Amino acid sequence: MRRIAVLGATGSIGTSALDVIARHPDRLQATVLAAGRQVDALVALCARHAPAHAVIADPALLPRLRDALRDAGLATQAHAGSDALDALVSGDACDTVVAAIVGAAGLRSTLAAARAGKRLLLANKESLVLAGELLMAAAAGAGATVVPIDSEHNAIFQCLPDAHAHAGLQRILLTASGGPFRGRSRSALAAVTPEQAVAHPKWSMGPKISVDSATLMNKGLEVIEAHHLFGLPRERIGVLVHPQSLVHSLVEFVDGSTLAQLGLPDMRTALAVGFGWPERIASGVAGLDLLAQGGRLDFEPPDLDAFPCLRLAFDALAAGGTAPAVLNAANEVAVSAFLQRRIGFLSIPAVVEDALAALPAAPADSLETLVAADAAARRHAERVLTSFAA
Ligand code: NAD
Ligand code: MG
Secondary structure, eight states: OEEEEEETTTSHHHHHHHHHHHTOTTTEEEEEEEESSOHHHHHHHHHHHOOSEEEESOGGGHHHHHHHHHHTTOOOEEEESHHHHHHHHHSTTOSEEEEOOOSGGGHHHHHHHHHTTOEEEEOOHHHHHHHHHHHHHHHHHHTOOEEEOSHHHHHHHHHOOSHHHHHTEEEEEEEEOOOTTTTOOSGGGTTOOHHHHHOOSSOOOOHHHHHHHHHTHHHHHHHHHHHHHHOOOGGGEEEEEOTTOOEEEEEEETTSOEEEEEOOSOTHHHHHHHHHTTSOOOOSOOOOOTTTTTSOOOOBOOOTTTOHHHHHHHHHHHHOTTHHHHHHHHHHHHHHHHHTTSBOTTHHHHHHHHHHHHSOOOOOOSHHHHHHHHHHHHHHHHHHHGGGBO
16 A cells, blocks of 8 residues: 655646546555645645644644534644654655645745655656756656656656667657747736736646746756756756647657657646556556547747746756756745736846846755845845846
């Protein structure tokens, strides 16, 4: 029986993970559920999945969580705060961790899972962007199996089953849907609203990653994510816009072969790969009928003029050190401000570019250095937001 901690249980990935878990009561069990601030939603999940432990991030909400679990007649133990979460993730309560908290807030628990040698289903891409070297080294040191839960990286993972395949790897091509604004010019993007930005044409996701998909920062974060997961330099990672979102990425080998993984755009496939690997288990996702999907697979290059975030991410990866941490933190602040209508859509790349220029890359030799760079970038981005106000 695989005993699973789902971090970010109330979110889009968390919901998909619990859907797959519930399909396999004989082999998968949710033992820890964690969320940020949504007590009622967390308690509802506990009623359905009966985990041993529930964790709410905000300690002020612990009494509410405890009372609500008791009132519902549930035996689930209530916990709060990141120390409690780290202890549960590291201890005997689970052998598998779905890291699906959004943003750099997920770094601590993701690292704890890696250090404890757990099977790590890694959706929290921001932790890889922020501290990819440390995270991958911690996972390797503790023997943790990392399965990427990002459709592109999960596709590449499936195409690189062993060390021989890895040795023959030439380059990887990440596919991108292009988001809701594909084909628009830069000037046509000035007035887009948060509602338009989160209305993704192919994927149903949380608000932050939906905006990242609309700016193409999501693809930029994924380039950095791929660099850490698969050990490839920037020059050997390409991006291809593929509006149907059926080819989830491609892997090219030295012999001229290219392998791809295809499927409907539904994260339950990647999660089922993560839970079952190397076995294949049912995910609830239907097989792919290419004719029913319109019978076409189209590809085009990304437009770096309209979507400069992708360029900024490539540049941050090339600069190395603290630059990706600064990129990620400034982006989190800018996206949040955009969702609150404090800045316009085009101000997102402007804020990130400003932060990268103001805080040049420094060597990132420790977690403290990276966390400090993240904090400095957040402070800088907050400060300059007003000058980029919509
Ligand atoms: P979401 O906004 O739907 O859910 C986020 C979850 O994190 C919620 O459960 C929330 O309660 C929790 N959370 C937020 N702040 C927290 C904090 N400080 N402490 C503890 N918990 C906190 O987001 P999502 O779309 O599920 O994305 C989650 C992660 O997965 C992101 O890093 C995203 O980039 C990645 N991802 C998502 C998808 C997708 O299809 N949704 C695909 C690939 C990667
Ligand atoms: Mg992705």
